[in-house]
Amino acid sequence: MNANKLKNRWLIAASAVGIHISIGSVYAYSVMTNPVKEIFDVDGSVIKWAFKIAILLLGLSAAFLGRWVEKVGPKISGTTAGIFYGIGILGSGLAVQLESLILFYLCYGVIGGIGLGLGYITPVSTLVKWFPDRRGLATGMAIMGFGFAALIFGPVMQSLFDSVGVSNTFYILGAIYTVLILSSARYIERPPENYMPAGYNPGEGKTLKTDMANIDANASLKTTRFYYIWIMIFINIACGIAIISAASPMMQEKLNYTPMEAAAIVGLIGVFNGLGRIMWSSLSDYLGRANTYILFFVFQILAFYLLPKISMEITFLIILFTVITMYGGGFATLPAFLGDLFGTKQLGAIHGMVLTAWGLAGVVGPTIYDVVKNATGSLDATLGVFAGLFVVALIISLLMKRLVLKAYKGIEERNLKLAY
Incomplete structure (x- = not known):
């Protein structure tokens, strides 16, 4: 990759935000608790187990697949995250339609949770490499998307539940998340080796220093x-x-x-x-x-x-x-x-x-x-x-x-x- 073909690092950051806004919709889970529990005719605490499983799988997949993410790069891992998360949400719609609680746990909790973990860590090391001068700002933008996602998708979920029903809501959201994550993953990629933005000299200033180490x-x-x-x-x-x-x-x-x-x-x-x-x-x-x-x-x-x-x-x-x-x-x-x-x-x-x-x-x-x-x-x-x-x-x-x-x-x- 030569300098003339460098991608815009701010668009790389926007792609990271696209991934995190999609997977961050998990924080709007409380919006779906009541509609879903009525379908399965169970207590809300039973439905919340799908959320707990998803967060557990987020942590486990981030921990155990982190090396794989580094090996294959953000494009492949981001695409994989989109496939897993999309299938998880679409499968949740099928589970609701079939009224299968076990299938709901499997799709939303396990499959969706793996997509969450992969999607969460995929943009991080890439953004740090693109923004050695503004590491905090760059990673903060992406992870801000995760935090704000509930505000964006929460009202959308409720509106869809009221207008098209529970299972159709999962189908529509699953399609939206899949398209958004996959399109974001197509653009995101690592910068060239030893990339430095114009005008940045590591070691200058009081807080922007060279890294303490570069270890595995x-x-x-x-x-x-x-x-x-x-x-x-x-x-x-x-x-x-x-x-x-x-x-x-x-x-x-x-x-x-x-x-x-x-x-x-x-x-x-x-x-x-x-x-x-x-x-x-x-x-x-x-x-x-x-x-x-x-x-x-x-x-x-x-x-x-x-x-x-x-x-x-x-x-x-x-x-x-x-x-x-x-x-x-x-x-x-x-x-x-x-x-x-x-x-x-x-x-x-x-x-x-x-x-x-x-x-x-x-x-x-x-x-x-x-x-x-x-x-x-x-x-x-x-x-x-x-x-x-x-x-x-x-x-x-x-x-x-x-x-x-x-x-x-x-x-x-x-x-x-x-x-x-």
């Missing part, structure tokens, strides 16, 4: 920093998911909201989740990735400790929405941070392994919340537990900062010796 996934597992980042992400997600899953009853308890008013706040949570992904990942290009996570944890220690004590509506909501931006920002800043820590050699595979924290946190966070809340009946005690977890995350993030500074100091000393 197996080698990353032998480093301390892999486990530091895994713990940081696990705690950020566990605490964030816990508060998101309990947002509606919390609004009703603390602010005396009606269920409808609380539902409106849940909708706004989706907005701030998406905004946080692009905002914090972009800021991390200037603040530094380690500093961004330190800021997350310092603020959230105070936020989780103070939230139960605040009765003033506007203050409560400002703190809550800021926490939600940091939840989304943790996801979006992660790929760029991994690029800094491990390089881009097998970034997709490393990202996939770290995403196992997501699958585990999705179970642990809400479970801790429910157990402590039921045992104590106190929101103070419940959120206090999460504030304590953030203290652990802060300590780990400070150790990570120390490790990063030490590594870069070593790189600078080696470069100075080479210069002489």
Whole structure:
């Protein structure tokens, strides 16, 4: 590939957004719970198992297929993601039509979940390679699409359920997702080896530096920093998911909201989740990735400790929405941070392994919340537990900062010796 045939890197980013907006529709699952449960004549909790299976398979497929994604490249893995996710949604329509709950679990949960995992990690290492100067911004744009997808497809789903029925809705959405992902995958590709955008000189500035290393996934597992980042992400997600899953009853308890008013706040949570992904990942290009996570944890220690004590509506909501931006920002800043820590050699595979924290946190966070809340009946005690977890995350993030500074100091000393 010569310079004249280079693809537009911003269109590469747009293609990544196309993939993530499609698979991110999984976050609108609550919209389909009631219509689907009526078809199968079961409780909503039974239908939610398809969502849980899908998220579990997202984490597992991201972890175990990450090396394959790196090997075959984004075009093939993106196409495969589109096929799996499309078949999963189309098959869900058939399952509804046949009234087969097992087939619904298989299609939406297993097949669709594999498509989710592949689609989530496919654009990441590619974007990091195209945007060495703006890693946070580029990956944040794509992962913002995942966060905003529920706002786009949620109303579309409800409108289709009302107008064409449940099974036909799955058929229509399956076709839309398949076309969008496959067309996005056709354009996305890796840049040339050692690609640098015009005018970018790695090493200039205070936060945009050369990578600490450029190692493969197996080698990353032998480093301390892999486990530091895994713990940081696990705690950020566990605490964030816990508060998101309990947002509606919390609004009703603390602010005396009606269920409808609380539902409106849940909708706004989706907005701030998406905004946080692009905002914090972009800021991390200037603040530094380690500093961004330190800021997350310092603020959230105070936020989780103070939230139960605040009765003033506007203050409560400002703190809550800021926490939600940091939840989304943790996801979006992660790929760029991994690029800094491990390089881009097998970034997709490393990202996939770290995403196992997501699958585990999705179970642990809400479970801790429910157990402590039921045992104590106190929101103070419940959120206090999460504030304590953030203290652990802060300590780990400070150790990570120390490790990063030490590594870069070593790189600078080696470069100075080479210069002489």
